[in-house]
Amino acid sequence: MATHSYLSPTGVEIAFVLVGLVVLGSGLLVVTLKNLVHAALWLIVCMGGIGIEYLLLGAEMVAWIQVLIYGGAVIVLFLFGLMLTKAPIGRTEELDVAHRWPAVLVGLGAAGTLVTVTVQAYQHTWFEPRDALALGSSEGLGTALFHYWVLPFEALSVLLLAALVGAIALSRARREDDGPDELPGEAQA
Amino acid sequence: MSSLSWWLEVALRIVVIFAAFLVVPLVVGQMEHKAMAHMQGRLGPMEAGGFHGWAQLIADGVKFAQKESVVPDAADRTVFQIAPAVALIPYLLALLVIPIGPGTQVGVALDLGLFFALAVMGLAVIGPLMAGWSSGNKYSLLGGLRSAAQLMAYELPMLLSAASVAMAAGTLSLPGILDAWHWYWLPWQLIGGFVFFTAGLAELQRPPFDMPVADSELIFGAFTEYTGLRFALFLLAEYAGIVVLCLLTSVLYLGGWHGPFAEQHLGWVWTLVKTFLLAFVVIWLRVSYPRLRADQLQKFAWTVLIPLSLAQLAITGVVRVL
C-alpha cells in the first residue's frame, strides 16, 4: 500500500519500537547479568513489555494471559527456585561459561541470519493490528479456541496434568535409604 | 466527546482513584486498630487524640515518617528499595478496573477487567519475594520462601472461583458481570465467594494465613529489615490489598452496587458498605483465628479450596446449561 512509509511511522509503530527497545534491553540484561535475581526481575520487565507488544498487535487476551501466567506464576516460580538454590546477593561469579565467544557467535549468527531472511521476505509487507482486535478479545479468542482448536486444547490439558504429576513425582522421588534430605535453607534455619 | 474532555475525564478518574487508593486503606487500617483494640480489650490505642484514640493512625504515620529508612549492608540495595513499590502499585492498578457504581462509575471499563485485576494482583506477590530475598537476612528469606509457596498454592483456587463468576455472567468485564447479576447469584455463587475470599486472604498473607510473616517465628518475615516509610508502604500495600480483595469479592459475589433500593444513584454506597463489611470480617478473622502451620496451609488449599472451586465451576456450568 502506497500510504505506508518508513519515514512516517504511525503512533502505534513508535510505541511498538520503544517498548521493543525496552524488551530487548531487559532481555539482554536477563542473559548477561551476573546477579541471578536481578536477571529474574528484569525478566518480569521483559515479559511485561512483550505483553504490551501483544496489546499493540491487537492480541488483548493474550497480553493479559501473558501477564497473569508469567508475572504471577512463572516468575514467582523462578524466584522461588532461586531462593531454594541459595542464590546469593550480589554477583554470582562463574555464572557464565568461561569462553563465551561460541555462544556470542551463535547468538549473533542467529540474529544476522534471521533478520536477513525476515527483511528479505517481509520488507514490503504491512498489516493492520486493528484487524486482529476482534480476534484478540476474550470472545474472539474463546470462539477460535473452542470452535477450531478444541482437540489441541484437550491435549494440552492432558499435558498439564502430566506435568503436574511429573512435578509431584520428581519432588517426591526420595527413598527411605537416601537418608536425610532436607533443603539446604531449612537445614540452616 | 471531544478529545479534550476525554482527556480531562481520564485525568479526573485517575485522580479520584488515586485519592481513594490513598484514603480507603487508611480507613481500613484505622478500623483494624479500633476493632482489634475493642475485641482484644487493648487499652493502648485508646489514648491518642482523646476520644477512642482516634488519632492513633496519624500518630503511627508520623512515627513511621520520622524513623530513619535503613538499608542493611548485606542487602541488595536496589531491589530492597523497589520492593515496597512493587508490592503497592499492582493494587492501584487493580483499583482502576473495579466499578463502584453503575454506568461509568469505574476507572477504566476494560473488556477483560476481571482478568486484568487478577493479573496485576498476581504481580503484587513479587513485592514480598523481592523484599525477602534482598534483605540478606535468613528470616526474611524464609518469609519470602513461605510467601512464594503460599501464593502459588492459593492462586489456583482464586482464579477458578473467579472463572465461575465469569462463566455465569458470560463476560470478563467487571461492569458486565454486575450488569448480569441477579439476587439468586448469592446462593448460586456462595461456595465460589467463600473460596475466593479465603484464597484472597491467603494471598494477602493475612491471619490466619500469615505464616510468612509469623512474628513469633520469623520476626516479621520478608519485612523484618524494613523500617520507616518503606515499612509503612508495605503496610499500606497490605491494607490496599484488603480493600481490593473486598471490593472484588463484593463486586463478584455480593452484587457490587446492587442493593435493595437506590441502585442507580447510590450504588457506590452499597459497594462501599459491602466492602467495609468484608474488611471488618478480615479484621475479625485476624483476631479470632490462630495461625495455620505450613502443611495445614498447603493442605487447606489443595484438599479443600481447589475441590470446592471445581465444584462451584461444575454447579455454575450445570445451572448455566439448564
Next chain:
Amino acid sequence: MHALYPLILGALLFSLGLYGVLARRSAIAVLMALELLLNAVTLNLVAYGSILRDRYGTGQVFTLFIITVAAAETGLGLAIVLLLYRQRATADLGVQRELAEPVESFGADELAATDDYGVLR
C-alpha cells in the same frame, strides 16, 4: 504497521535467548533464557496471525498453548533443578558432566586442566 517491527523484535529476542541458553551456567538462568526463546516464538506467532489475516486465530491460540506449555515446562524444569540441587548441592550446569567419559579413564590431572566446556587448555 510494518511487518518487520514485530518480526525483527522476535528474531532479536530469539537470538538473545539462544545466547542465554548457551552461555549461562546456572540451570535456572538457562530456564529463563528458554522463556525468552519461547516468547520470541509467541511474538512471531501473534505477528504472523495478524500479517497473514488468519481467521482461525491460529497464531494467538497457539500462543496461548505455548504459554501454557511454558508454565508446565517451568514447573517441571524447576522441579528437576531442585532435585539436582538436592543431590549435588549445585545448580551449575558446568559441573554436570555425566555425559563425558568417566574421570578415571581420563585422568584427574587432565580433567583439572579443562575449562568450562571440558576442553583441554
Next chain:
Amino acid sequence: MNTLAFASLLLPAFGSAVTFAGGRDLRHVKFWSTAPIALALVGTILVAISHGTGGTSTETYTIGTAGEFHIEIGTRVSGLAALTAVLVAAVALCVQSYSTSYLGGEPRYASYAALISLFTAAMLTVVYAADLIVLLIGWEVMGACSYFLIGHYWEREIARAASIKAFLMTVAGDVPFLFGLIALGVQAGSFQVHDVIASADGNALSHPGWIAALLLCGVLGKSAQFPLHSWLPDAMAGPTPISALIHAATMVAAGIYLVALLYPVFVLAPDVLVVMAVIAAITMLGAALCALAQTDVKRILAYSTVSQLAYMLGGLAVNGRSQAVYLLIVHGFFKALLFLAAGVVIHRVGSNELSRMGGLRFRMPVAYTTMTIGLLALAGVPPLSGFFGKEAVLGAAYNATGEFAVPGRIVLVAGLITAGVTAAYALRLWLGMFHGPFPDAPHEHEERIEAPQTELIPLVLLAIPAALLGVVALFGNGFSQVVGGASGESGSLLGAFAVDLWPGGMTTLLSLLFVLGGAGLVYLFWRRDPKADPAVPLLGSLRGLLLDGFRFDALIGLAVVRPVRAAAKLVAFLDENVVDAYVRGSGVGARGLGTVLRRLQTGSVQFYLTCLFLGVLVMAAVYAYVGTVS
C-alpha cells in the same frame, strides 16, 4: 541286484555307526564290526553271482541338483564293480575278524573298528557309485579314514607325521582330481558314470587329455605312485591290519579301480598313457629296489605294494584293462594275506625288524605256511595266482600294438627286471623271517608261539584265493568277459575282443628267468652267511640310498617343503608387518582420533548445544544464501 549292492554298501556304514555309538563294550564292538561286513560280503558275492557276465545295471534316484546337474544316489553294478566289491568285503572281513584279537584289548579298539567299517563302506561306495560326485565322497571319506587309522597310535610322533603325510599327499593329488572330475562331468553333460563312459565311448569329450591327466594325479596320490608314493611306506606306522586293508583292497586299489572304471577316457589320451607307463616303470622298479633294501618287514611289504600297483598301472597303460583288474584282485588277496601273516609274526616277535627274526618256521607253522604261499604269489612263481596276474600284465605289454606299443615296451622291460627284483626281496624276506637262526632264542625248535584262532583263520581263508585264483586264468577269456573286455563294459571303442589271461610263452620264459636270477642271487648270498642280510652285499653302496627310498622325502623337503616354508615365512612377515601394520595403524589412528574427539566430548550439554546450533546456523545461512541467489 542294485538294491542288494546298495545294502552291501550301507551295511558297513551302519555297523560303523553302531560301533561308534555303542561305547567300549568289547563284545558289542566285535559283533558290530564283523557281522555287518560279513553280511556285506555275502551281499557282494550274491551281486557278483547274479550279475554274471551281463553288461551293467544302474539304478539311481535324484537327491539334489547342482546347477544344471543332478546329483543322484544309487548303485551301478558292473562286472568290474562286482568283483572288486567282493575283494573289498572279503579283505575287510578278514581284517576285522583278525583285529578282534590283534587289537581287541586296546582302549581305542572301538573307534578303530568303527573306522575300518566306515573305510569299507567308503570303498564300497567308490566301487558301486553310479555318480561321480558320490564316488568322490567315498573317495574323500577314505582319505579321512586313512588319516585317522594311520594315526591310530597318535601318541607316537612317527604315527602323527605319517597320518598327516598320507593325508596331505593324497589330497595333493585330489585337488587336480576334483578339477578333472568336474571337467569330465561338464564335458559329458552328466556326472553319471554311465553317461560319462558313454560320451567317452562316443568320443564326445573335447579335452580328454587334460581330464585324463588331472584324474591321473588323483590316482597317483591314492595309489601311491611316483611322485606321490612316499606316504605309503610311512603309513606302516599304523596297525598292521590297517596296512593290510589299505594296501590290499581299499585305499590304493581305489586309484587303479578308478582308471579301470573310466578307462575309455584314458584310452582317448595316448599321451597320458605314455606318461602312465613311464610312471609305472619308474615306480615298479624303484619301489622293488627299495623293498629289497628295507629291513623293516612292513616297509618291505609296503614298497612291494607300490611296486605291484605300478604293475597294474602299467597294465592299464598298455591297454591291459582286464589284466590289470585281474592283478588287482589277485594282489588284493595275497597282499592282505602277507600283511596279516606278517602282523602275526610281528606281534609275537615284538619287532618289525627283519634282523630280530629268523627260524620261525617251526614255531609258527601256520604263519609260515600262509606267508610262504603269499610270498610265492608275490614273486610270481607258478602256479600261484600272482604268477598269472603278473604274466597277464606282461603279456599285455608284450602284445601291445599301435599307440600302445611305446608304453608296452617300457612296461615290458621294467616289468621283467622288476620281476627279478621282486623274487629277490620276496626270498630275502622269507629267508630272513623263517629260516636261519632266531637271534635271541637258543632253543629255536622248542616252543610254538602260534597266534590265536581268530588271527589264523583269516590267514587260511586268504591263502586259498591267493593260491588258487590263478585258475581263473585257465578259463581263457572268461574273466575278461566278466569285467568287460579291454576298454570297458560297453567295449565299443576298440571292440570287445576277448582277452586271454593265459600266460604267453615268451614272457613266461623271460620272467621266470628273471625270477630265478633274482632269487638265486639272494640265495647265494644268504648261503654264504645265513645270519647276515643278503641285501647288504647284493646292493653294495646303493643300499643306503634305497633304504631311504631314494631319499625321496629329502628331495620333497628340498623342492616343496622348504619353498613352502619360506613362502609361509614371507606371508607371516607380510601379515605381521604389513597387513597388521594397517590394522594396528587403524587402531592407533582411531585412538588418536578418539583423543582428539574426546576433547569435544566434554559432557557439557551446553557445549553440545552450541555445536548443534552452529551447525544449524551454517545450514540456514547456506540455505538462505542459495535461496537468495536463485
